Amino acid sequence: MLSFLAVICVVFLLIVIVQISKILESLGVLKGEEEAQESSNKLNGGLLFVFIILSFYLIYWSIKKYSPEFLPESASIHGVWIDQLFNITLLITGVVFILTEFLLFYFAWKYRGNRKKKALHYVDNHRLELLWTVIPAITLTVLVGFGAVRWYEITSQPPDNVTWIEITGRQFEWMPRYPGVDGVFGKRMVEYIDDGTGNKLGIDTTDINSEDDFLPTEIHLVVNQPVAFKIRSRDVLHSFYLPHFRVKMDAVPGIPTQFWFTPTKTSAQMAKDVGKPDFVYELACAELCGASHSNMRLEVFVDTQEEYDEWEKQQTSWYSSFMGLDKEDDADAEQLEEAADQKEDNDEGEEIEITETNGNVEENNVISMLQND
Amino acid sequence: MATENPQVVTETEEHVHEESHYHPKLSFIRKYVFSMDHKTIAKQFLITGIFWGVIGGLMSMVFRLKLGFPDDSFPFLQSILGSWAPEGDLKPEFYNALITIHGTVLVFFVLTAGLSGTFANLLIPLQVGARDMASPFLNMMSYWFFFLASVVMFSSLFLPQGPASPGWTVYPPQSALPQASPGSGAGMTYWLVSMALFIFSALLGGLNYIVTILNMRTKGMSMARLPLTIWAFLVTAILGVLSFPVLLSASVLLIFDRGMGTSFFLSDIYIAGEALRTSTGEILSGGSPILFQHLFWFLGHPEVYIIILPAMGIVSEVLAVNARKPIFGYRAMVGSLLAIGFLSFVVWAHHMFVTGMNPFIGSVFMLLTLIIAVPSAIKVFNWVTTLWKGNIRLTPAMLFSIGFVSTFIAGGLTGLFLGNPAIDIQLHDTYFIVAHFHIVMALSAIFGMFAGIYHWFPKMFGRMMNKNLGYLHFFLTIVCAYGVFWPMHYIGMAGVPRRYFEFSNFQAFGGFADLNQFITVAAIIGFTAQFLFIINFFYSIFHGRKATMNPWKSVTIEWTTPIKTGHGNWPGEIPEVHRWAYDYSKNGDSENDFIPQTTPVSADEIEPEH
Ligand code: HEM
Ligand SMILES: [Cu+2]
Ligand SMILES: [Cu+2]
Ligand SMILES: [Cu+2]
Numbered sequence: 001m002l003s004f005l006a007v008i009c010v011v012f013l014l015i016v017i018v019q020i021s022k023i024l025e026s027l028g029v030l031k032g033e034e035e036a037q038e039s040s041n042k043l044n045g046g047l048l049f050v051f052i053i054l055s056f057y058l059i060y061w062s063i064k065k066y067s068p069e070f071l072p073e074s075a076s077i078h079g080v081w082i083d084q085l086f087n088i089t090l091l092i093t094g095v096v097f098i099l100t101e102f103l104l105f106y107f108a109w110k111y112r113g114n115r116k117k118k119a120l121h122y123v124d125n126h127r128l129e130l131l132w133t134v135i136p137a138i139t140l141t142v143l144v145g146f147g148a149v150r151w152y153e154i155t156s157q158p159p160d161n162v163t164w165i166e167i168t169g170r171q172f173e174w175m176p177r178y179p180g181v182d183g184v185f186g187k188r189m190v191e192y193i194d195d196g197t198g199n200k201l202g203i204d205t206t207d208i209n210s211e212d213d214f215l216p217t218e219i220h221l222v223v224n225q226p227v228a229f230k231i232r233s234r235d236v237l238h239s240f241y242l243p244h245f246r247v248k249m250d251a252v253p254g255i256p257t258q259f260w261f262t263p264t265k266t267s268a269q270m271a272k273d274v275g276k277p278d279f280v281y282e283l284a285c286a287e288l289c290g291a292s293h294s295n296m297r298l299e300v301f302v303d304t305q306e307e308y309d310e311w312e313k314q315q316t317s318w319y320s321s322f323m324g325l326d327k328e329d330d331a332d333a334e335q336l337e338e339a340a341d342q343k344e345d346n347d348e349g350e351e352i353e354i355t356e357t358n359g360n361v362e363e364n365n366v367i368s369m370l371q372n373d
Numbered sequence: 374m375a376t377e378n379p380q381v382v383t384e385t386e387e388h389v390h391e392e393s394h395y396h397p398k399l400s401f402i403r404k405y406v407f408s409m410d411h412k413t414i415a416k417q418f419l420i421t422g423i424f425w426g427v428i429g430g431l432m433s434m435v436f437r438l439k440l441g442f443p444d445d446s447f448p449f450l451q452s453i454l455g456s457w458a459p460e461g462d463l464k465p466e467f468y469n470a471l472i473t474i475h476g477t478v479l480v481f482f483v484l485t486a487g488l489s490g491t492f493a494n495l496l497i498p499l500q501v502g503a504r505d506m507a508s509p510f511l512n513m514m515s516y517w518f519f520f521l522a523s524v525v526m527f528s529s530l531f532l533p534q535g536p537a538s539p540g541w542t543v544y545p546p547q548s549a550l551p552q553a554s555p556g557s558g559a560g561m562t563y564w565l566v567s568m569a570l571f572i573f574s575a576l577l578g579g580l581n582y583i584v585t586i587l588n589m590r591t592k593g594m595s596m597a598r599l600p601l602t603i604w605a606f607l608v609t610a611i612l613g614v615l616s617f618p619v620l621l622s623a624s625v626l627l628i629f630d631r632g633m634g635t636s637f638f639l640s641d642i643y644i645a646g647e648a649l650r651t652s653t654g655e656i657l658s659g660g661s662p663i664l665f666q667h668l669f670w671f672l673g674h675p676e677v678y679i680i681i682l683p684a685m686g687i688v689s690e691v692l693a694v695n696a697r698k699p700i701f702g703y704r705a706m707v708g709s710l711l712a713i714g715f716l717s718f719v720v721w722a723h724h725m726f727v728t729g730m731n732p733f734i735g736s737v738f739m740l741l742t743l744i745i746a747v748p749s750a751i752k753v754f755n756w757v758t759t760l761w762k763g764n765i766r767l768t769p770a771m772l773f774s775i776g777f778v779s780t781f782i783a784g785g786l787t788g789l790f791l792g793n794p795a796i797d798i799q800l801h802d803t804y805f806i807v808a809h810f811h812i813v814m815a816l817s818a819i820f821g822m823f824a825g826i827y828h829w830f831p832k833m834f835g836r837m838m839n840k841n842l843g844y845l846h847f848f849l850t851i852v853c854a855y856g857v858f859w860p861m862h863y864i865g866m867a868g869v870p871r872r873y874f875e876f877s878n879f880q881a882f883g884g885f886a887d888l889n890q891f892i893t894v895a896a897i898i899g900f901t902a903q904f905l906f907i908i909n910f911f912y913s914i915f916h917g918r919k920a921t922m923n924p925w926k927s928v929t930i931e932w933t934t935p936i937k938t939g940h941g942n943w944p945g946e947i948p949e950v951h952r953w954a955y956d957y958s959k960n961g962d963s964e965n966d967f968i969p970q971t972t973p974v975s976a977d978e979i980e981p982e983h
Contacts, residue, residue: 003449010901018908021841028840029918037766044767044844048775051848055855062863066888070866071799072881086796093786100753100782107760108775111696112767118966119697119958120762128758129705129751136750140743140789147793148736154795155732171553171644190656193643202643231729235644236547237662239727239802243868243881246799250728252662253546254640257729282881286802286870288540290547290554291465294873 034115045112052105056098072244073274075265075281075302078154079246085150092139158260162226165219167283168201169231169238169251172292174283175200176219179209180317185230186210193234198322201234205319214315219283219300221263222308228260239287242300244270248286263302270302407517409509410940414516415495416833419826421523422487423907425478428527430900432475439463441893443875443886457535465874469538470556472872476541477564478526481571484680484814486519488822489613492683493582493606495829499931500600502591502950504941507584511577518574522567529563537564540872542673545638545665549630552645561631565624572617572624579617582610591930593950598970600929600954601700604707605686608714609679615718616675623668636660663728670721678717680814681781682710684821685752688774691824692756694927695771696763697966699955702755709748716745726794727801735794742792749785753778764958764966768925769843770828776851777820784813787862802872805865811858816851823847823906830910831924835936836917842909846902853899860888928969929954 028036071083111119166177166185179185186207193202203210221227231240233251240259241248249259271279285296303311408414435454438447446461457467494512498505506512529536538556539547543564551558586599586607629635634652639660642649649657693700700706722730722738756778765771787809790796800806823846830838865871869882876882876889923932930950934942948971956968960978 003447014901014904014908017845017905018839018842018912021839021845024841025839025918037768040840040844041765041767044772045765047848048767048772051851052779059859062860066863069884070863072868082795082799085793086790086799089790089793089796093789097782097786100757101779104757104760104775104778104782107757107763108765108767111760111763111765113697113764115964117764119764121699121958122701122758122762123699123955124702124704129702129755132754133747133751136747140746143789143793144740144743147739147795150795151736151739151793152732154798155735190641190643190648190658193648195646235642236550236553237544241802241870243799248727248798248801252729253642254658255661255663255729278880280880282879284870284879284882287544288469288547288872291469291874293469294465294870294875295878297878 038113038115041112041114045109048105049109052101056102073265073270074244074246075270076245076247076261076263078150078261079244079264081150081153082246085146088146089143092143154261158228158258159226162228162260163222164228164230165221166230166232167219167240167251168234169240169285169289169296170200170234171236171290172285172296174238174240174285174296174298175215176298177201177213177215177318178312178315180212180214182209182212184209186213186319203318203322205322211319212317213319215318216315217298219298220308220311221300221302222305223263223266223269223302225305226260226262228258231257231259236289237287238285238289238296241284241286242281243284244281250287266302266304266307407513409505409513411494411498411506411509411512412833412938412940414512415491417516418486418490418494418519419833421520422483422491422822423910425482425487425523426903427907429475429479429483430903432471434897434900435463436468436471436475437893437896439468439874440876441890441896443877466538466555467535468874469540469554469872470535470560473538473540473543473556473564474526474530474536477537477568480541480676480680480814481568482519482523482526484818484822485575485613485676486571488818488825489606489609489679489683490516490519490578491822492602492687492825492829493578493610495833496602496931497582497585497606498589499832499934499938499942500603500929500954501586501589502594502930502947503585503589504943504947506581507589508581512581515574515577515581518570518577522570522574525563525567525570529560529567532559532563534558534560536560542666542669543627544669545627545630545662546642546644549627549638550642550644550649551631565628568624569621572621575613575617579610579613582606583614586610591947591950598950598953600686601689601703601706601710602683602686604710605682605689608710609682612675612679612682612714612717616672616679619668620672623665623672626668627665630660638662638665663725663730666725666728667722670724671718673724674721675717677810677814678713680818681821682713684777684818684824685710685781687821687825687828688777689756689759690929691770691774691828692759692778693955693957694828694925695766695768695774696760697766697957698759698763699957700755701758701761702751703953703955705751706755709751712748713745716741716748720745720792723792723794723797726797739792739794743789746785746789746792749781753782753785766925768827769838769840769847770824772844772847773820773824773827776847777817777824779851780812780816780820780854784809784817787812799868800865802870803865804861804869804871807871808858808861808865811861816854816858820850823850826910828925829931830913830917831920831936832931832934832938834914834917835920836913837920837924838913838917839909842905846905846909849902849905850899853895853902856895857892857899860892864888926967928956928967930970933969933971 071086074080074083164179168175168177177185186209187204188202189204190202192199192204203213229240231249231251233253235253238251239248240251245261245263247259247261249257251257265273267279267281270281271277281300281302283298283300285293405413435450448461450458450461450463454467457464534555536556537543537548537560538554547553548557548561586603626637630638636657637660639649640658642657651657689700689706720738720742722734723742726735787805791800791806791809827838827843864885867885869876869885873882876885920936922936930948933948935944950970951973952968952970954970958966959968
């Protein structure tokens, strides 16, 4: 009923406006077309000028109000670079914007038509045109230069001490996988995926490297420690998006992608910095993937090394729960973990590669563990 | 007119005689429905475009209501949308369907067919001095293919599973797999069929435009004397002819993937409880969804210039006529059109910076993308200089042209952020993108379209639109449009992703309820204001003030045709052209400050370049 009334009101308003405009038009014709145009030049020119001045003020006001939310506090090394680039570009474009918009609307008002005046027949000025070809070209070269340097740095190969995490998207969930203490992921095959049994990633259970992989329900990172994500999708496109770390990379079925970065602020630190005690880093999906695209959320925590170790200890390997090992005998799980701890010590300083073919790290160790069972 | 002097018509162009408007024998159907007159076809494109504009606009109202007032339900929605919005709560699947169809119809049906279909058809023969298009028949087919495409797209709205819903970019695998979303079934099939028909339409139209411009110019109309509108339509048509087939090929491959078990775009997929397999039982693999994106954007980027170039042409023309000045730097304007046209083919992958592309390739596309800003900047400076020391008539068309320049500056500048891949990592697929492309398309290109309609309405219908309504329409539109899209930059800078049905699931994205509400209110007012235009348009067709022959005191030759222009355009011989299209304020007083293109150069007059 209310909406019906609203529609009636709007229609009525439109009719009134149309009628008034018609009357004004006939009055204008009476006055003489030229003269009517002249007075509307005056009015419209004034309005245009008022519009741009008011707009400038509103832009200033709204930026003051909302700028604390722009580019949320960045929490990675390259995030700061991106913000710098953004701000340089904002500065340059801002100056150009104000200048050109002002001149445009100012001219429209200043040179509003008048029967007594005549326009200047001004056809060309090559020097002027050269000027405003060269200046933008130089400015853009600078932007391209800075941009390229940072882009190459951001997309470079990860450093040797990087930790790998795998993240897989599916409708509508992010599924992280950690390689466990051996630092090597177990093989995955689409053939093995089976939502019924719970092998959501298609992990090859015969691959020894899969024994200690664990699949947590949240992501934990170590502060100031470079981390690389191997990003995959199981069904449609998704996009791995960590707004506070300035990370975004599409998840493409059949073609794994990757992104590495270094988080610089623990969750606790960030909560303090932004003044929100309940602050939490979030992983979102940035590529339209279906009905629940806006609901693919996972929480991300940046820990100190100690916190991280503590958390990692609590994780049970996917293999053991998939095979039902953890339920049979609690001792087994503990044993696994102990062995894992030991192995971690051994692994220290060793270079770990991610490739799926690299399956022979500490193979014997794991096999002997299995035999114990 | 012709009836008084049929001899001349027959002598100059045989076929014109047969079809001439001046012969009352033509049946209603031939004259208004299956017409081969480029002017009628232009009106058909325009009115179909307006229809789609209203439909697309209404769709945006529905999803803006959801975004602005996420906690309210609107029972009246159920009466319009039925099961899409049970109890007035929009379902997320249909939210996705709405944004998909909204984007598709506005980009292709309104801003491609409605804009270049209308004005290329109307203006090319009239401004180059031809009796009609090179092939009036293909031209008619172009409209009817578009009409069929429209019918198919419109009927997809009534499918039980709803229309296509993977976004206007229809990225596979979602668009390839009916299991992925309800709209990926029949809805997607309709979408593809509709687009295929649309591409035929665009190609038939485009080829005609090119041939007409190159071959059918009247005596004296050298390329350097063409108004910038025609240059813009020429470059637009070339872009369309070269790039639309690529979208067609992408669509065909997608159809194969959907129905014939191929895997051009599919690889290693497990969906709806099973892995996709070939007919022999192996896992479907080897395809690349990224390939589709390359094919799509190889059209998609030129497409955005197919949208903006005609608007640039129209605006250049309207600015010059109403500033009573020559367009500043005609050669640079033509050169920058050509440069933009060429460059628009080599920047497509800037839409794909974060798909995992090789970083080197990313940097090449960054370089090429930012180079496009140079010719764009030249155009802007030249438009502004055209106003300088003018004697400006602020007609509705002129207001919209100034609005065009303003919005094009705003939208072009945000392109500089996005073209920089490092910055794009953060901004890609956020509201910043939404703001960027709506400012250049929903504002600039639409403003160009309005400018064209207000300016050439007298030529189309022999009557004037009401100016006062036009003024009001302009100011309400520009205020609301900036009100809608300016704050979206802020939301985007805060990192809020686009195509989100709701923001409240995320701590990081949920904080902009006030801005979203403001945007929705501005959108509703702005949309309602468009009815001022629609009423004005349809009312003036029948009851507007009678136009004079050259109401804007323009120099171009379309205004030398009779007010009620018949098929064949000029009752007598086609006039000869003696000068370029911008001799404003060259001599005479302010009453007589223009020299039509048809006026011979007088002995004591220096015509420097053209
Ligand atoms: C100086 C000129 C311009 C530059 C440098 C530029 C740059 C870009 C870039 C890099 C993107 C991709 C952003 C992303 O998805 O992450 C983009 C998106 C887009 N631009 Fe522009 N642009 C410019 C002008 C225009 C114009 C004139 C139009 C149309 C009339 C336009 C329409 C679009 C559209 C439609 C999209 C987004 C499509 C989508 O993802 O749905 N742009 N632009
Ligand atoms: Cu997703
Ligand atoms: Cu998504
Ligand atoms: Cu583009």
